[in-house]
Amino acid sequence: MxxxxxxxxxxxxxxxxxxxxxxxxxxxxxxxxxxxxxxxxxxxxxxxxxxxxxxxxxxxxxxxxxxxxxxxxxxxxxxxxxxxxxxxxxxxxxxxxxxxxxxxxxxxxxxxxxxxxxxxxxxxxxxxxxxxxxxxxxxxxxxxxxxxxxxxxxxxxxxxxxxxxxxxxxxxxxxxxPGRNFPVETVYLPGSGDRQLEHSAAAAVRRALAEQPGDVLVFLPGEREIRRTERELESSALPPGTVLRPLYGQLPQAQQDAAVAPAIPGERKVVLATSIAETSLTIEGVRTVIDTGLRRTQVFSPRTGMPRLATVPVSKASADQRRGRAGRTAPGVCYRLWSAEEHARLPDDTVPEIMETDLAQLALELALW
Known part of the structure; x- marks a missing residue:
């Protein structure tokens, strides 16, 4: 240490x-x-x-x-x-x-x-x-x-x-x-509005595998998008030795451990992850990050009185955290699937959960306290 x-x-x-x-x-x-x-x-x-x-x-x-x-x-x-x-x-x-x-x-x-x-x-x-x-x-x-x-x-x-x-x-x-991050180059890859997310993410993965060394970490909003991107990549010809590793909260522990563990010699790992990989976790071997710029969160709906899942843009702070994953062990590259102009319009920080979620559980916890 x-x-x-x-x-x-x-x-x-x-x-x-x-x-x-x-x-x-x-x-x-x-x-x-x-x-x-x-x-x-x-x-x-x-x-x-x-x-x-x-x-x-x-x-x-x-x-x-x-x-x-x-x-x-x-x-x-x-x-x-x-x-x-x-x-x-x-x-x-x-x-x-x-x-x-x-x-x-x-x-x-x-x-x-x-x-x-x-x-x-x-x-x-x-x-x-x-x-x-x-x-x-x-x-x-x-x-x-x-x-x-x-x-x-x-x-x-x-x-x-x-x-x-x-x-x-x-x-x-x-x-x-101070930290110990290596330099990370940022590349903006804005997609067309009619292209599905999994197609854009898979295309960026294929480009990264062709242009960059090391393993690839892809940030997607949720399990549904991870599975769709996984199928899209499996249907195309990936370089020999490429393995796909999903990573999200409900995945069995053994599969989560496999995603985090270093790739075996001769293999290149592509980790398809939610924001679970954004902080406090170093995935060995990752030299490239592909960020879709989206996250999934619970938002309380006053109309129904119930929370609902919403897919929203990440904040600048969150995007920087994700970008930093590419520079933990060596110089890296971050492909962002949006434009520099769109990035400038992102909120600076993520909205605190207390501002947008159902507070019934919080009220019960405070009553118990």
Whole structure:
């Protein structure tokens, strides 16, 4: 971990949390914040044998981060480092770092508001602003204020308005860390309006395989588009040794692991993914990103009183996160399936989930709290 940029700022971060109740870490992609930060605090005096909880928005990223941190210690997940998520838990009596998904943190706070055996709560990738992450932070802040003055809170992100978050935390110190991204060339490939998404994505994949080295990561809005693009590519002649790997939240774990794992020698991997691959996850071998510029989200409909799934354009911040996936291990290229003019019109940031989703569940959680 010494070779990663995060090592440069860990001493400063330790000094801050030794005397402060909260801190904000802004670390660019490739800095190593997700897997490098939690282990650094295990032996701090104020931890006194307590546990570190790290909130990771996505199940795949949570499992991957825990496994990687465990490997750095020469262990398997479930020993010093473990994880908790719905229907999948690996923790043991000696576990000191627990990576949890969003709903799990809320349940833990509801059952034990003081988080008695926890010394530090880390909110990773907080810029995604999911409803569960916002709620988890609100409950943790109240627990800290009322029950646990000694509880520390650390918010981490690559793209975040650090001033606003610091103010929300009572003027918490902000630490900036450079990343370790390699240069990424951006190529705009606007398509015609009458061309279906899977045709445009498949054409970009064929071009990337012909023009660029390494593996390819394609961002698509959902499982339906992934399967359609997969069929489109399977119906055409791909270079020998090309393998297609879908990657989305409902995929069985073994298939998710196959998508993330390095390609075997002699193969080139094309990963067809949702935004699950946007942050906190390095897919080894990827040198090219193809971004359709779309994401799927739940939007509350006042007319029906029910949430519905909507496909919407990504924000500039999200597009930059996706682009950065091509430069994690070597120089890369990002093909964007829209024009530079369309890019200029994208919103700067993704709308927080609390602004567009059904709040009935949130009201029930707050009533229980």
């Amino acid at each position: 010494k070779q990663l940029p995060i090592a440069q700022v860990l001493p400063e971060l330790k000094t801050i949390l030794n005397t402060s109740a909260a801190a904000v870490l802004i670390a660019e992609p490739g800095a190593g914040k997700t897997t490098g930060t939690p282990p650094a605090f295990l032996d701090e005096p104020w931890m006194a044998g307590k546990t570190i909880l790290m909130l990771e928005p996505r199940r795949l990223a949570a499992r991957s981060a825990a496994s990687y941190m465990a490997s750095l210690l020469g262990e398997r997940a479930g020993q010093t480092v473990g994880y908790r998520m719905r229907n999948d838990t690996k923790v043991g009596p000696d576990t000191r770092i627990v990576v949890v998904t969003e709903g799990v943190l809320t349940r833990m706070l509801q059952s034990d508001p003081s988080l008695g055996d926890v010394g530090l709560v880390i909110f990773d990738e907080f810029h995604e602003r999911s409803l569960h992450a916002d709620l988890g932070l609100a409950l943790t802040l109240e627990a800290q204020a009322v029950l646990r003055e000694d509880l520390r809170i650390l918010i981490m992100s690559a793209t975040l308005d650090s001033g606003r978050v610091s103010a929300m935390l009572g003027g918490a110190p902000v630490v900036d860390c």
